[in-house]
Amino acid sequence: MRSQEIRAKFLEFFKEKNHKIVPSAPMVIKDDPTLMFTNAGMNQFKEFFLGNSVPKSTRVADTQKCLRVSGKHNDLEEVGKDTYHHTMFEMLGNWSFGDYFKAEAIAWAWEFLTDVCKIDKDSLYVTVFEGSKDADQLEQDSEALDLWSKIVAKDRILFGNKKDNFWEMGDQGPCGPCSEIHVDIRSAEEKAKVSGASLVNQDHPQVVEIWNLVFMQYNRKANGQLESLPAKHVDTGMGFERLCMVMQGVQSNYDTDVFTPIIREIETITNSKYGKDEEINIAIRVIADHIRAVSFSIADGQLPSNTGAGYVIRRILRRAIRYGFTFLNTKEPFMFRLVKVLSDTMGKSFPELKDQRQLIENVVKEEEHSFLKTLDQGLLLLDNIVGENKDKKIDGRKAFELYDTFGFPIDLTALILSERGYELDEKGFDIAMQEQKDRSRSASEVSKDDWVILSNDEVEEFVGYDVLDTTVKIVKYRKVTSKKEGEQYQLVFNLTPFYPEGGGQVGDKGYLEAPNGDVVYVLDTKKENNEIIHFAKNLPKDTGEKFKAVVDAKQRKRTECNHTATHLLHQALREILGTHVEQKGSAVHSKYLRFDFSHFAKLSADELRAIESFVNARISNGLPLEEQRNVPMEKALEQGAMALFGEKYGDAVRTIRFGQSIELCGGTHVQNTADIWHFKIKSEGAVAAGIRRIEAITSDAVKDFYSESNNTLLELKELLNNPQEPVKALTALQEENVRLKKEVENLLKDKAKNLKGELLNELTDVNGIQYLAKKVDLDAAGIKDISFELGQNKKDLFLLFASEKDGKAILSCYISKELANDRKLNAGTIVRELGKYIQGGGGGQPFFATAGGKNPAGIPEALEKAKSYLM
Incomplete structure (x- = not known):
């Protein structure tokens, strides 16, 4: 049975069980600060488990694309080494939100695997939570045990500990016992020798977990205690790739038709x-797995970068490139x-893979080019480290610097050193790595108290499209402490005018005013699991009061100008450049837009x-805002509204129209384009292959920009003696500067010719060895030129030149390549050691290197010391 048919059978099975089939959520998460990526099928339903929202259907099923490469669920280093771990994978799942519970979940799972998929019952094992004797004092899951006992032979039921059979969303939140279903796909001969029961949860490649049935019945509080949930839920997750392995009768996920076409390529x-x-x-x-993770991430809008989720994607891609470079001899881009x-x-x-294919190929190819250059640079740097080493063991901290600063993989470093007969100080590397992780963890560590619930019957409502101030009640709050922000409070209201960060738009700021006039400032507003969270430095004295919530109107207005301008800019780009243009990200602040x-x-x-002219024409036309709320998604698309890849939309959406520009958008906007006043592009450049970025300003920021520009023009005119035509005057000055530069260059060339003859006589x-150590009146470039010119005539040359400029010292060492090899001399090592005399440092290649320092007074001693390297 092919993979597409397996996926379809799963969804059809649960559709017949009255489940609503929903699409996969984007793999890149944008509205949950606790996660970068969807790492489990339940992520998109967290708001229902937490009780923040009421689901439209209490029974749901889907196949969810997931990524596990960071945090608690991190399988990255296992990928490729075994045949069943992946970074990106599909999770087939069915959910019950307060509807059915253990009996149905267990019966249906068994029915699907044995009746629909026809998997041999004698190859399946199930696990049940055995209970715990720790602080939780949890009892054995006897209900699940009884249910399984009715359909599975007793010797097929195993007991699992808390690690394997008790699932938790995180340190806090919904959790509960689970039953796993494992499959033994070994041969009959192997099964006869060793019981499959002894191999369950032992990381055996042919005895693997295939389905996990989680029974959410508890809530983990901040103090670690468990309390029963008001409603019980079911959350199941089955590994699609593993199911395909079983159904297709192969011994590895990579032998299924999910992977074989990629492997053949x-x-x-x-x-x-x-x-x-x-x-x-x-x-x-590794390559077959990682190209899936990277491609799906790019399709969902996450480009490789140096921070956050983008850094994770870049790391995955580079891991694959490095494996190809090291073991498949790929020295040119190939993954694209x-x-x-x-x-x-x-x-x-x-x-989305078909729609975004060209973009994915461009981005991957550009990243490959970039990293292959990094590998080349890393090899040169590694050569220097080896050249400076006097024994056969390389300092682990130097290897870590190569990894951390230049992205050079540590296992590649170890491999190259091993081939050259060198040993890597792995312990030193591990210590340096752990120190960095500790610093990073400490900086980002956040502790959250439990929510203090003040009202259970309030449903939060956003009213900020219509008003900027209103009377609110605090429904709940909690204290949050982090090293970065210190102590803050998170507040949830019954209704709020504060717009939460989302869709690229920054969250609102403002304040809460108590009846007695006391003020608490709202520092930021975000959305988490469908709740609007307000961040405040302090907690109001009497949280039971009604407060006046006031949005910073000035900041909101500037932000709205920028947000509306992004819509007009998007329209302009598609009109002027072509309809291939698609939005790939935006940032809307009060001061600028990106x-x-x-x-x-x-x-x-x-x-x-x-x-610019296109956008400003629509601003001048004074186009009114045409807003539609709660429009059916299909109707909005029929009207021509643009949906963005990687965004999660509901059945009902909001549309924003200004003239011919119509988009799906939840952000806030001006009532009329005339409110924007003017639009000005500040910069345009590349972000990645096939992705450009425009940064621009509107409204007050444009007024400030033109005011500053006018002042700058007046200052320039004054410097040019107030000419009537400043551009002509500046052009004439530039032409004179070019002419004078050429004259200076000619003079320097004549000077260098004369100096070359003098220096040859001083050897x-x-x-x-032909030796010279001397202070010269040249800059660093001049010293390098004359060193190499002298080297053309001499094969046994050792030069150390020093110079002084603007209170800084420069030392440059040149050694003939033949001499560097024969006498084991290294210019990089020498200038690094001599650099201490000028209170500086530097480096370079074995035959030429330069050091800079802040102490010119040390030059004579450095020159004097140079001869000792030849003695």
């Missing part, structure tokens, strides 16, 4: 063969060529002017 591109050599097998599995195969095999179920979009080339000055013989 890797074999073709790299001229390698899967299945013969374990190192090559691991490399191919796998995107087409992935799109062909999974595009039917996940159309807009990322797909496009293949740098924008010309004419195009930028045309875009002395020291132990068979």
Whole structure:
């Protein structure tokens, strides 16, 4: 049975059990600060488990794309080494929100696996929570045990501990016991020798967990105590790739049709063969897995970058590139060529892969080019580290610096050192890595108290589209402490005018005013699990009062101007550049706006002017806001509203129209484009391959910009003696500057020719080496030029030149390559050691290196010391 049919059968089975089939949520999470990526099928339903929202259907099923590469669920380092862990994977799941519970979940799971999938009952084992004797004092899950006992042989039921059979959302929140279903796909001969029961949860590649049935019946409080939930829920998750392995009768996830087309393409591109050599097998599995994770992430709007979720995606991609580089001898970009195969095999179920294929290919290819350059640079730096080393053991902290600063993989460092007969101080590297993790963890550590509930019957409502101040009650609050922000309070109201950060728009600020006039400032507003959270430094003295909630109107107005401008900018880009342009991200602040979009080339000055003119024409036209709330999604799309990839939309949406610009948007906007006053582009540039970024300003910021520009112009005119035509005057000055520079260059060349002859005459013989250490009146570039010119005539040359400029010292060492090899001399090591005399440091290659310092008075001593390296 092919994978597409398996997926369809699962969804059809639960559809017949009255479940609503919902689409996969984006893999990249944008409205939950506790997670970067969807790492389990239940993530998109957290608001229902927490009781923050009421689901439209109490029975739901789907296949959810997940990514587990950070935090508690981190499988990255296992991927490729075994045949059943993945970074990106599909999780088939069915949920009950206060509807059915253990009896139905257990019966249906068994029915689907044995009746629909026809999996041999004698190859299946189930686990039941055995209870715990720790502080929780939890009893054995006797209800699940009784239910399983009616349908499964007794020797097929195993007991699991808290680690394996008690599932928790996090340190706080809903949790409960679970029953896992494991499958033994070993041969009959192997089963006869060793019982499958002894291999369950032992990381055996052919005895694997296939389905986890979680019974959410408790809530974990901040103090660690458990309390019963008012409603009980079911959360199940089945590994799609593992199910395919079982159904297709193979021994590895990578032998299923989910992966085999990608693996065949890797074999073709790299001229390698899967299945013969374990190192090559691991490399191919890593690449086949990682291209899926990276492609789905880019399709969902997350580009590789140096921070946050983007850093994780870049790390995954680089891990794959490095495996190809090391074990498959791929020295040119190749992974981007796998995107087409992935799109062909999974595009039917996940159309975003087809729609975004060109973008994914461009981004992956550019990242490959960049990292291959990094690998080349890292190899040179590693050469320097090896060259400076006097024994055969390399300092782990230096290896960590290579990894941390330049992104050079540690296992590649270890491999290269091993090939050269060197040993890596792995303990030193591990210590340096742990110190960095501790610093990072300490900086981001957050402790949250339990919510203090003041009212249970209030449903939070956002009224900020219509009013900027209103009377509110605090429904609940909690204290949050972090190293970065210190002690803060999070407040939830019964209704709020504060817009929560989302859709690129910054959250509102403002204040709460008590009846007695006391004020508590709202520092930020965010959304978490469908609740609007207000951040305050202090807690109001009497939380039971009614408060006047007031949004900072000035900041909101500026933000609205920028947000509406992004809609007009999006329209302008599609009109002027073409309909291939799609929004790939935005940031809307009160001071500026940032807009990322797909496009293949740098924008010309004419195009930028045309875009500005297009937006400003619509501002001048005074287009009114046409807003529709709670429009059915299908109707909104029929009206021409643009939906963005990677965004999660409900059945009912909000549309924003200004003239011909219509988009799905939950943000706040001006009532008329005339309120924006003016739009000005500040910069345009590349973010990634095929992605451009425009930064712009509107309203008051434009007025400030033109005021500052006018002042700058007046200052320049004054410096130019107030000419009537300042541009002509400045052009004439530039032309004169070019002419004078050429004259200076010619004079310096003549000076260098004369100096070269003088320096050749000053060379002395020291132990068979032509030696000179001297202070010269040249800059660093001049010293390098003359050193290499002298080196053309001499093969046994050792030079140390020093110079002084603007109170700074420079030391440059040149050693003939032949001399550096024969006498084991290293210019980089020498200037680093001599740099201490000028209170500085530097480095370079074995035959030429430069150091800079802040103590020119140390130059004579450094020059004097140079001869000692030849003695």
